[in-house]
Amino acid sequence: xxERAEAVWGAADEWTALRRAGTRHERMETATSDEQIVERALxxxxxxxxxxxxxxERRIFALAYGMLGREEEARDATQETxxxxxxxxxxxxxxxxxxxxLHRIAVNQCxxxxxxxxxxxxxxxxxxxxxxxxxxxVPAHESPARAAESRQTTExxxxxxxxxxxxxxxxxxxxxxxxxxxxxxxxxxxxxLSTVKSRLYTALRQLRLRLERHGAEVA
Numbered sequence: 680x681x682e683r684a685e686a687v688w689g690a691a692d693e694w695t696a697l698r699r700a701g702t703r704h705e706r707m708e709t710a711t712s713d714e715q716i717v718e719r720a721l722x723x724x725x726x727x728x729x730x731x732x733x734x735x736e737r738r739i740f741a742l743a744y745g746m747l748g749r750e751e752e753a754r755d756a757t758q759e760t761x762x763x764x765x766x767x768x769x770x771x772x773x774x775x776x777x778x779x780x781l782h783r784i785a786v787n788q789c790x791x792x793x794x795x796x797x798x799x800x801x802x803x804x805x806x807x808x809x810x811x812x813x814x815x816x817v818p819a820h821e822s823p824a825r826a827a828e829s830r831q832t833t834e835x836x837x838x839x840x841x842x843x844x845x846x847x848x849x850x851x852x853x854x855x856x857x858x859x860x861x862x863x864x865x866x867x868x869x870x871x872l873s874t875v876k877s878r879l880y881t882a883l884r885q886l887r888l889r890l891e892r893h894g895a896e897v898a
Contacts, residue, residue, distance in 0.1 A: 713776065713777035714777055717731070736761065743760070743788070743789055746786070746793075746848055746849065747793070748837065752792060755792075756789055760781065776863070778863065782867035783866075786867065843882055843885060850878045850879045851879060851882040855883075861876060
């Protein structure tokens with residue numbers, strides 16, 4: 680799995696260079712803020728942005744996977760998110776946190792990919808092994824029957840989330856799965872707090888209805 684992931688990441692030389700730079704700094708203490716690292720990058724530190732990649736690539740991938748539902752698409756969106764951020768680093772104004780800025784870029788990347796897929800008539804879902812870090816492992820004490828039930832339940836939830844409209848899926852993935860605060864989501868999506876809260880309420884209500892309907896079907 681690791682070899683496959685590396686092959687995907689290595690598709691772009693520029694991206695490979697960024698990740699290698701981040702790896703060299705992975706043992707550094709995280710006391711330095713993201714904003715300070717960006718300042719170093721803007722001052723000419725060629726390896727600084729790699730630290731940002733190292734800190735945030737898993738979270739950005741999780742967001743992209745939650746929105747897109749495909750591992751390969753999520754990896755490509757994650758790659759493009761960091762490349763876009765790096766290329767437009769001087770456009771970062773510091774009006775929001777670096778993490779919010781990255782999440783906003785990632786959301787835009789996902790929306791663009793969803794629009795392209797819609798034009799091509801592709802589905803947003805694909806039967807595949809779960810992504811790294813989200814794969815299913817069976818505890819030693821868990822029976823095969825219970826493990827199968829857990830897999831089925833998780834897949835039902837994933838498909839239900841994917842069926843939500845984009846603006847609702849964004850907030851539920853960011854709040855319930857990424858565990859971002861309302862303020863962070865508002866900054867990332869450039870929305871008022873009241874709108875974020877309203878969308879989350881609506882998303883949770885629609886998700887509950889979808890899951891209840893599924894339960895009725897399988898009962």
